Amino acid sequence: MSANYCISCGHFLETRNIGGTERFACPCCDYVYWGNYSVGVGAMVVKDNKVLLVRRAQEPGKGNWTNPGGYIEQMELIEQTVAREVLEETGVKARATSVIAIRDLPSSIHDIYIVFAMEYMGGQPKPDGMEVDAAGFFSLEEMKTMKVAGLTQWIVDSAMNAASSGLLIDKEPVVPLNGSGLFRVAVTEE
Known part of the structure; x- marks a missing residue:
């Protein structure tokens, strides 16, 4: 999917070279169509060395077991999104502690x-x-007999065999950046 009209003024977009990349831009105002992006979040909730999984009831992936997750809302911090998605899909209350994996899939919707x-x-x-x-x-033994989606298998392996705790949520940044969700590597103790 691509943009044809400016979302600011409604004028037909033209192709323009911006920073060495051909992009759709409005000839009447400053609007530039930067692309189509989707950001999703997933949860790895472990209790008593068992992983929380859900079986998808809809396509894509109907019938596959996956980790709970979903897409972010425009005005919601991602750690709030993942907690909400876990609660909505499973009734389980969980709190985000760290970012442990990222999957990047460039396509028509990145x-x-x-x-x-x-x-x-x-x-x-x-x-x-x-x-x-x-x-x-x-x-992990039970999962061997289940139809677990490939991405979820990778996530479980990443989580269960991690050498570190990932990027931690920074609740006390050295500089306040109000409204931002901040994540960082663990701080070394002096």
Whole structure:
């Protein structure tokens, strides 16, 4: 999908070289169509050495077991999005602790998927009945007999074999950047 008209003034967009890349731009105002992007988040919730998974009830991937997740909302911090998605899909309350994996998939809609390690806070897995039709905590051994999606297999492997805790949520940045979600590597102790 591409843009044909300016979302600011409605004028027909023209192709213009901007920074060495051909882009759609408005000849009447400053609007530039930078592309079509999608940002999703996924959760890795582990309880008693078992991973929270959901079985997709809709395409794409209907019938596959995946980690809970979804797409960000315009005015929502991504750590809030992932906690909301886990709660909506499974009834499990969890809190994001770190970013543990990122999948980058360039295509006509450039898709970025950010995976969070989540601290289990409470609740028993119960599917929402719309997006997912089953939910539960499963061991690595149990997953071997399940139809687990490839990306989820990679995420589980990344999480369970991690050498570090990933990018941590920075709740006390050295410089306040109000409204920003900040993530950083662990600070070394002096």
